[in-house]
Amino acid sequence: xxxxxxxxxxxxxxxxxxxxxxxxxxxxxxxxxxxxxxxxxxxxxxxxxxxxxxxxxxxxxxxxxxxxxxxxxxxxxxxxxxxxxxxxxxxxxxxxxxxxxxxxxxxxxxxxxxxxxxxxxxxxxxxxxxxxxxxxxxxxxxxxxxxxxxxxxxxxxxxxxxxxxxxxxxxxxxxxxxxxxxxxxxxxxxxxxxxxxxxxxxxxxxxxxxxxxxxxxxxxxxxxxxxxxxxxxxxxxxxxxxxxxxxx
Amino acid sequence: xxxxxxxxxxxxxxxxxxxxxxxxxxxxxxxxxxxxxxxxxxxxxxxxxxxxxxxxxxxxxxxxxxxxxxxxxxxxxxxxxxxxxxxxxxxxxxxxxxxxxxxxxxxxxxxxxxxxxxxxxxxxxxxxxxxxxxxxxxxxxxxxxxxxxxxxxxxxxxxxxxxxxxxxxxxxxxxxxxxxxxxxxxxxxxxxxxxxxxxxxxxxxxxxxxxxxxxxxxxxxxxxxxxxxxxxxxx
Ligand code: HEM
Ligand code: SF4
Ligand code: FES
Numbered sequence: 001x002x003x004x005x006x007x008x009x010x011x012x013x014x015x016x017x018x019x020x021x022x023x024x025x026x027x028x029x030x031x032x033x034x035x036x037x038x039x040x041x042x043x044x045x046x047x048x049x050x051x052x053x054x055x056x057x058x059x060x061x062x063x064x065x066x067x068x069x070x071x072x073x074x075x076x077x078x079x080x081x082x083x084x085x086x087x088x089x090x091x092x093x094x095x096x097x098x099x100x101x102x103x104x105x106x107x108x109x110x111x112x113x114x115x116x117x118x119x120x121x122x123x124x125x126x127x128x129x130x131x132x133x134x135x136x137x138x139x140x141x142x143x144x145x146x147x148x149x150x151x152x153x154x155x156x157x158x159x160x161x162x163x164x165x166x167x168x169x170x171x172x173x174x175x176x177x178x179x180x181x182x183x184x185x186x187x188x189x190x191x192x193x194x195x196x197x198x199x200x201x202x203x204x205x206x207x208x209x210x211x212x213x214x215x216x217x218x219x220x221x222x223x224x225x226x227x228x229x230x231x232x233x234x235x236x237x238x239x240x241x242x243x244x245x246x247x248x
Numbered sequence: 249x250x251x252x253x254x255x256x257x258x259x260x261x262x263x264x265x266x267x268x269x270x271x272x273x274x275x276x277x278x279x280x281x282x283x284x285x286x287x288x289x290x291x292x293x294x295x296x297x298x299x300x301x302x303x304x305x306x307x308x309x310x311x312x313x314x315x316x317x318x319x320x321x322x323x324x325x326x327x328x329x330x331x332x333x334x335x336x337x338x339x340x341x342x343x344x345x346x347x348x349x350x351x352x353x354x355x356x357x358x359x360x361x362x363x364x365x366x367x368x369x370x371x372x373x374x375x376x377x378x379x380x381x382x383x384x385x386x387x388x389x390x391x392x393x394x395x396x397x398x399x400x401x402x403x404x405x406x407x408x409x410x411x412x413x414x415x416x417x418x419x420x421x422x423x424x425x426x427x428x429x430x431x432x433x434x435x436x437x438x439x440x441x442x443x444x445x446x447x448x449x450x451x452x453x454x455x456x457x458x459x460x461x462x463x464x465x466x467x468x469x470x471x472x473x474x475x476x477x478x479x480x481x482x483x
Contacts, residue, residue: 006342019342071343097343104338169354170333174258202259211336212258212329214356215439218348230447237445239259243250 001026001092005039007051008099010108013115017108019097028088032075033058033065035087052111058083060224063159066166067112068099073163073222081161081224101162103171105208118208119160119176125204126197127180129189142188149187156183157225164219164227170211175219177205178235179227185238195242202239261325266440268322273437273462275315276429280469287476292406297395300402323364330357352435359432366425373412374405410477419474426467433463 003024010017024042026035033055040050054064065082069075075085090096098112106114156179164175181198184190190197213232220229254260282302285294302308352359393404412418437459441447446455 008342068341071341071345072347076347099341099343102337102339102341104336167348169337169349171336171338172258172333202257206258209336210258211333212262213443214329214333214353215435215442216349216353221348229442233442233445233447235445236259236262236443239257240263240445243254 001028001087001090001094003035003090003093004095006095006097007111009051009111010100012110013107017111026087028086028090030087031058031083032069032085032087033083052109052113054113055083060084061159063161066101066161066163068101068166070097073101073166074161074224078221079224079226081159084224101166103162103165103168103210105171105173105210106162106165114162116160116162118210119162119173121208122173122177122201122204123160123180126193126200127184129184129193131189144187152183152186155179155186155227155231158183158223158227159225161224163222163224165210167218167222168211168213169216169218170214172213172219173205173208173210174213174232174235175223175227175229177201178229178231181235181238182231185234194238195245198235198238199242202235261329262443264325265322265329266443268318268325269436269440271315271318272322273433273440273466275318276466280466283470283473286406286409286473292393292404292410293396295406295409296393296402296404297397299405300395300398319367323360326357326360350435352431353439356432356435359428362428363425363432366421366428369421370425373418374408413474413477414481416478419478422474423471426471429470430463430467433466434460437462 003026005022005024006019007022008017009020022039022043024035024039026038030038033053036051036053043050053067056062056064058065060081060083063081066073067082069082069085074080074082075089077085077089100108100112101114105118106116109115158176158179160176162173162176165171165173168175181201184197185194215229215232217229220227255264282295282298285298286292288294302312391404391407392401393406394400395402413422438452438456441452441455
């Protein structure tokens with residue numbers, strides 16, 4: 001199939017970018033990233049600068065490949081990362097517009113690649129549990145109720161791709177932060193540092209300049225892991241608890 | 249101080265929006281119950297007596313001051329959040345999608361600002377003129393009426409309202425105002441509970457349903473009054 005691509009090109013963080021149009025010949029069995037690989041080979045042959053985009057696992061688990069395709073993070077398919085989106089979702093002659101994630105806290109590095117280290121700093125602020133190193137503890141030493149562990153697991157599937165921020169008209173990172181708070185808060189090992197963790201991670205999220213959640217819930221629709229906004233309500237409860245809760 | 253830090257945090261600011269928003273929802277119910285007395289066919293007796301009590305009871309006066317404060321806080325923080333959020337987004341996408349969110353939820357600040365404009369006109373029309381009666385006791389646009397229930401003369405706000413609603417343009421402006429309010433509540437009511445963390449699969453469907461019903465019934469209740477009045481003078 002022949003495709004028209006309109007791709008955002010930007011030399012560096014401070015340069016002004018703009019759209020460039022390209023023609024590419026793709027196969028319906030290719031993934032979206034493979035289609036971009038084909039384009040880049042074409043550009044290299046023509047001695048032009050290839051399009052910079054991030055990718056790593058190409059199997060939907062690392063979260064680096066997020067880009068905004070026709071106005072939607074990770075493209076039009078529900079619960080699918082860009083690397084798992086296949087060209088059979090398109091037809092011959094389609095025009096596809098590809099842009100980087102746009103949010104103040106995700107500055108553009110080059111073309112479609114953005115700097116998501118603000119997410120790393122939110123995790124560093126409290127997204128961990130403090131344990132001694134040594135032998136791995138017995139997996140079933142602490143019994144955990146199935147529903148509870150499933151909820152924790154669902155929250156833990158967040159791959160930190162930033163589609164939530166990309167989709168949010170407020171550039172808010174509350175879905176990501178809430179998922180990272182929740183997957184620990186729901187388990188006994190994570191409960192120990194729970195309230196402190198929430199207030200530290202929320203403080204860091206605010207410091208990074210992310211916006212505030214207006215409960216638009218576009219994040220939930222665009223999240224490739226379908227993380228629920230239930231988690232945002234849990235984070236808000238936990239935040240209120242960290243401030244007004246009793247000291248024990 | 250912890251409370252300042254809390255109120256300045258992202259979640260804290262949203263909690264202010266949700267609590268003031270819910271208070272305003274309660275206010276709308278009370279306001280509507282009062283207004284519905286305009287429909288009583290008694291030449292304004294019920295409504296005028298009600299308006300007198302509402303402006304002369306100290307407790308109600310206190311609540312109304314709180315109400316102004318909450319509207320002001322809701323509007324100021326709401327508009328502030330809009331600018332902070334817009335700045336956090338930076339720039340928007342070349343291709344805009346409508347597939348991932350409701351229109352009301354994405355336009356709360358615009359809807360809110362229109363409500364604010366409506367409120368200014370509304371207050372100028374009814375409330376200010378009533379207050380000015382104190383300074384202009386002989387003004388012909390504020391006649392007095394005898395209240396049977398209270399046994400003395402009160403301002404005839406009923407006539408003020410009904411003459412205003414003789415004007416089709418005012419009726420239309422009022423109806424558009426209610427439509428805007430409806431959209432604001434369509435998203436706002438349920439959103440306020442989510443902000444407070446009140447979400448559970450047992451009761452969230454109920455809150456959402458209640459929110460939609462509230463967003464339709466309350467503005468509809470307000471709208472019935474001018475519609476009823478206008479139809480009355482037509483036929
Ligand atoms: C009778 C009048 C009003 C009622 C009942 C009302 C109610 C509400 C409610 C319940 C919310 C949801 C809060 C949340 O998401 O937690 C809300 C949000 C909002 N309101 Fe109002 N409101 C009213 C008037 C106004 C006015 C005059 C403005 C002025 C600008 C305004 C601006 C906003 C904004 C910007 C939001 C969204 C905040 C956000 O989520 O980021 N509202 N309103
Ligand atoms: S919550 Fe979803 S959209 Fe946001 S970073 Fe995690 S996986 Fe990506
Ligand atoms: S490349 Fe790892 S999720 Fe797409």
